[in-house]
Amino acid sequence: MDKPAKFYITTPIYYVNAHPHIGHTYTTVVCDAIARRQRMMGMDTYFLTGTDEHGQKIERSATAAGCSPKEFVDKIAAEYRELWDRMKLSYDDFIRTTEPRHIRGAQALFTRLQERGYIYKGSYSGQYCVFDELYVDAVGAGAPCPECGRPTETVQEENYFFKLSAMEDRLLKLYAEQPDFIRPETRRNEVVAFVRSGLRDLSVSRTTFKWGIPVPGDPKHVIYVWLDALANYITAIGFGSDKEKDKKKFERYWPADVHMIGKEIVRFHCVYWPAFLLAAELPLPKSIVAHGWLLFEESKMSKSRGNVVRSETILDTLGADTLRYFLLREIVFGSDGSFSFDALVQRFNADLANGLGNLSSRTLSMITRYFDGEVPYPSTAQERTADDRAIAELGDQTIRDFHAQFEQFQFSRALETAWGLVSAVNKYIVDNEPWTLAEKPGQDARARLGTVLYTSAEALRIVTALAQPIIPESTARIWQQLGLGEISKLDLRELKWGQLQIGTKLGTVEAVFPRADKSTIERMQQMEQERSSVSESKAPAAEAEAAGTGAEAGQRATEAVADPSAAVPPDKTAKAAPVVPASGADKISIDDFLKVELRVGEVKVAEKVKGADKLLRLEVDIGTEVRQIVAGIAKAYDPEKLIGRKVVIVANLQPRKLRGLESQGMIVAASLGDEGLPVLAGFLEDVPVGAKLK
Ligand code: MSP
Numbered sequence: 001m002d003k004p005a006k007f008y009i010t011t012p013i014y015y016v017n018a019h020p021h022i023g024h025t026y027t028t029v030v031c032d033a034i035a036r037r038q039r040m041m042g043m044d045t046y047f048l049t050g051t052d053e054h055g056q057k058i059e060r061s062a063t064a065a066g067c068s069p070k071e072f073v074d075k076i077a078a079e080y081r082e083l084w085d086r087m088k089l090s091y092d093d094f095i096r097t098t099e100p101r102h103i104r105g106a107q108a109l110f111t112r113l114q115e116r117g118y119i120y121k122g123s124y125s126g127q128y129c130v131f132d133e134l135y136v137d138a139v140g141a142g143a144p145c146p147e148c149g150r151p152t153e154t155v156q157e158e159n160y161f162f163k164l165s166a167m168e169d170r171l172l173k174l175y176a177e178q179p180d181f182i183r184p185e186t187r188r189n190e191v192v193a194f195v196r197s198g199l200r201d202l203s204v205s206r207t208t209f210k211w212g213i214p215v216p217g218d219p220k221h222v223i224y225v226w227l228d229a230l231a232n233y234i235t236a237i238g239f240g241s242d243k244e245k246d247k248k249k250f251e252r253y254w255p256a257d258v259h260m261i262g263k264e265i266v267r268f269h270c271v272y273w274p275a276f277l278l279a280a281e282l283p284l285p286k287s288i289v290a291h292g293w294l295l296f297e298e299s300k301m302s303k304s305r306g307n308v309v310r311s312e313t314i315l316d317t318l319g320a321d322t323l324r325y326f327l328l329r330e331i332v333f334g335s336d337g338s339f340s341f342d343a344l345v346q347r348f349n350a351d352l353a354n355g356l357g358n359l360s361s362r363t364l365s366m367i368t369r370y371f372d373g374e375v376p377y378p379s380t381a382q383e384r385t386a387d388d389r390a391i392a393e394l395g396d397q398t399i400r401d402f403h404a405q406f407e408q409f410q411f412s413r414a415l416e417t418a419w420g421l422v423s424a425v426n427k428y429i430v431d432n433e434p435w436t437l438a439e440k441p442g443q444d445a446r447a448r449l450g451t452v453l454y455t456s457a458e459a460l461r462i463v464t465a466l467a468q469p470i471i472p473e474s475t476a477r478i479w480q481q482l483g484l485g486e487i488s489k490l491d492l493r494e495l496k497w498g499q500l501q502i503g504t505k506l507g508t509v510e511a512v513f514p515r516a517d518k519s520t521i522e523r524m525q526q527m528e529q530e531r532s533s534v535s536e537s538k539a540p541a542a543e544a545e546a547a548g549t550g551a552e553a554g555q556r557a558t559e560a561v562a563d564p565s566a567a568v569p570p571d572k573t574a575k576a577a578p579v580v581p582a583s584g585a586d587k588i589s590i591d592d593f594l595k596v597e598l599r600v601g602e603v604k605v606a607e608k609v610k611g612a613d614k615l616l617r618l619e620v621d622i623g624t625e626v627r628q629i630v631a632g633i634a635k636a637y638d639p640e641k642l643i644g645r646k647v648v649i650v651a652n653l654q655p656r657k658l659r660g661l662e663s664q665g666m667i668v669a670a671s672l673g674d675e676g677l678p679v680l681a682g683f684l685e686d687v688p689v690g691a692k693l694k
Contacts, residue, residue: 119160180286333412
């Protein structure tokens with residue numbers, strides 16, 4: 001017998017500098033649904049996910065959290081894995097970029113590029129954005145990154161460069177010859193325009209930090225994080241290993257059929273990745289599919305905006321299937337879509353509790369009651385009414401449309417199609433009143449009752465089968481109740497109307513989706529509020545916004561920067577959107593505020609603190625006296641450049657000691673991005689030293 005065809009699908013690997021939220025869950029759930037359906041269509045499916053664990057961002061987050069990078073990444077990677085398991089995601093492999101198999105494979109890719117003459121040594125001096133891990137065209141220390149708006153750092157390094165400029169024509173040819181290489185078309189057009197505007201060689205190594213994969217033969221350099229990260233798609237399936245079994249695996253599954261990504265990482269996947277592969281003479285993925293963002297309160301859900309919703313909250317209340325269904329049904333794939341607890345509960349009640357749940361429980365309990373729990377005979381074709389025939393035809397049509405739409409990544413439409421059958425059958429039941437038929441004496445009424453319930457149960461079976469990849473747990477339960485055993489054994493290619501066997505003995509009938517009410521929304525909001533206040537007060541590793549600014553290991557940034565909530569959103573067009581608005585109890589009175597003495601000061605002396613790479617010792621004139629202040633801003637500011645600068649000081653803080661030095665106040669700064677990079681507060685107009693702020 002021929003081996004089944006293979007299907008290899010990947011998610012991006014997630015950065016471990018933040019806890020997972022439902023934005024990450026979205027990508028993974030989409031891939032999971034595709035992978036599950038492919039398996040049920042008889043494909044030898046391989047579904048890969050994992051975590052992206054190297055880079056300066058992570059190195060700094062670990063330092064700020066007071067642990068080693070390894071301890072830090074282990075913790076967050078475990079969180080991802082645990083969540084994916086709770087969500088019942090059917091991944092076949094979870095790759096971590098700190099694993100030996102990946103390190104070996106990424107180095108093998110680097111060497112292969114070098115051997116083919118695509119990597120050379122050069123030097124770079126200019127601005128670097130740590131958040132995006134990118135060299136950028138910005139001028140001057142602290143100039144904002146054109147990608148994300150965060151302040152950039154000035155670096156001068158010797159680097160290895162990849163000859164990206166040599167790949168322009170080959171890439172353009174690829175996009176022209178394989179229109180499905182990048183989907184949807186809007187993303188493809190953006191990429192084509194970007195490449196047409198000209199490509200410059202890409203720096204593919206760093207010497208400014210250590211937390212990465214050493215360049216083979218030159219360990220002073222670590223491999224650029226994106227080259228490292230992208231390589232996961234091949235290292236996970238055996239690239240770079242000499243073991244026969246790994247080589248076979250690579251041959252079997254590479255190239256990937258689908259790389260699923262969010263729209264913000266299109267360039268890395270559609271320009272750099274194919275360029276690396278072309279240069280390495282490796283086959284290209286068949287398609288890269290980009291989805292839109294999950295928005296919460298109108299902006300992209302992300303940790304740096306502080307507007308994340310955690311999947312656990314929904315898992316603990318409405319369950320994994322509800323979240324999975326919502327994400328695929330509510331968001332038009334490819335576009336941005338909004339999340340809200342109200343919309344989630346509304347969808348749940350309308351489509352799952354009242355829709356599929358109602359169809360399932362009323363049909364199955366009537367079969368239990370009127371036919372002793374055995375699927376009844378439908379009447380012969382000639383005896384069927386137009387109503388019965390319409391449902392049967394709709395059943396087959398639904399199967400065809402659902403598959404076509406799903407294949408085109410139109411998940412929302414595919415579910416709408418399947419739920420069209422649910423509504424039609426629920427209406428059919430109401431119109432045909434099986435409960436009245438059951439009361440009527442005589443063979444005709446009994447035969448009619450059998451037909452109506454057979455038709456309803458068969459439609460239920462079809463919707464359940466189609467929805468399995470999206471809501472695997474609940475459909476498995478309905479399948480059992482239908483008396484059909486293990487749903488995973490079903491071959492979706494064979495699904496058609498009329499396969500439900502007469503006489504099938506039903507399982508125990510019970511409600512699959514108990515209705516949710518307003519209190520569920522309140523509970524979810526409450527859980528989010530509690531979780532975010534716990535993570536703020538405990539400042540667990542990944543939430544320690546202090547990265548790069550925290551004065552000392554384990555210490556938050558309070559010595560240097562103002563409250564993290566003062567951080568400006570990185571995207572200048574986006575609003576900072578807290579998950580839950582602060583309640584009255586969180587507010588302070590004006591009197592409380594006036595207790596804080598804020599004054600304008602001028603930096604007179606600034607120098608590094610020995611043995612603490614984040615700290616600067618400042619002498620600041622605040623009009624009445626000169627204060628010594630120890631601030632965790634060394635990563636963002638050169639001491640020389642601070643001399644003469646006007647800053648804002650909290651002048652009435654109790655003095656405290658840092659590294660043996662007394663700090664007599666605190667400098668106010670915004671805290672930007674995941675790293676909490678400090679940007680000092682200042683004034684556009686001239687202000688006298690010592691002036692009070694109120
Ligand atoms: N580590 C890189 C990817 C390397 S792949 C070789 C990365 N990681 S990430 O954790 O920041 O984001 C990973 C993916 O999470 C994004 O591509 C996107 O698919 C998903 N999302 C993160 N936030 C999201 C939303 N708010 N909405 C939808 N998807 C989101 O980029």
